[in-house]
Amino acid sequence: MKITFMPDTYTVAELKVPDLHDRTYCIFDLEGTGINPAEESVTQFGAMYYKKGESLDSSFISLVRASKPIPEAVAKLTGISNEDMIQAPSFAEAYQAFLEFIVDKVLVTQAGYEYDLPILKRHCDMNGLPMFTNPVLDTKAMFTYIHPEISEVISTDFLIQYYDLNTDGIHRHNALADCGVIARIFEHVLNEYQALALEHFTADREREMKRFVIPAMYFTAPIGGGKPDE
Template sequence: MEIKFYPDRYVVDDLYVPELHERLYCIFDLEGTGIHPEQESITQFGAMDYKRGQTRNSTFSSFSRASKPIPNAVAKLTGISNEDMITAPAFTEAFHAFSSFVGDKILVTHAGYEYDLPILKRHCEQFDVSMFTNKVLDTKAMFTYIHPEVREVISTDFLIQYYNINTVGIRRHDALADCGIIARILGQLLQEYDERGLDHFTADPTRFVRRFEIPEMYKITPNGGMPK
């Protein structure tokens, strides 16, 4: 798979996933010290198995010791504190456990082409461990491909509203809890693909996917710090 980034969008090439409706997927999500994948540190892995029409309870969750402090605003958002990092496993330990859970399954993420994959690749290079080679589907691209008329940024909140997904009682920005939301989104997408007679996903480098917009809390202030 190849992803080419532009300032406000990206395109995907060299990805083909057939038999979408029959597969056992692994949905995954990461939390980090911030939203910039080129400079932040992973704090949590979350993953869960998913197969359409089935209820599966196989899940994975692990903290990952960050190499930099977690800003107060991020700690408040995610519920992950610097105190949690003291006893958290090192990245290599957490990543190996995550990889064992993932196995050879097709991975599914949301906005992972922009955040989860780049930050994970950088960590693997930094700690000299091999990155997985699994195919990865991103619900943003899956939605964009069948809804080219939608001009909004396809955020998690957008898809929750679009598909009328009930998130009451779900702790957002927890990696495993967010996997549960992505699972519901994936279920809606697979239903739409089925209704359209689509049983595969083929990357199309002529179709642009809008990149996420950086929330105000993550924007760098003129003095180089995080906003308070």
């Protein structure tokens, strides 16, 4: 898979996932110390298995020892504190456990082409570890492909509102809880693909997704915030 970033958009190529409606997926999500994947540190992995129309009880969650302090605003948002980092596994330890959980499954993320994958790749490079090679579906890209009429940035909050999902009582910005939200979004997206008789997802380098915007103030002063898609 190849992701090409432009100033305001990005494209995806070299990805094809057949049999969309029949396979078991692994949905994953990350939390970090901030919203810029080029600068911030991973603080939590979350993952869960998903198969359309079935209830699967298999999940993974792990803290990750951050390489920089967690801002107070981010700690309040995620519930992950600097004190939690003292006993947290290293990135290498948490990543290895994550790999053992995902095995060879097709992965699913929301806005992960912009955040989760770049931050993971940077951490792997920093630690001398190979990046996983699993195919990765992004609900943002899948939704954009079938809704060219929508001009908004396809954030998690946008999709929650679009599909009228009730997230009351869900601890948003907890990686595993967010996986549950992504699973519900993914199910709606799959239902739309099925209604359109689309059995596969094939990346098209001509289709552009709108990137989230990192506020300019982020680059001049520490700010709080969750993942940039929310």
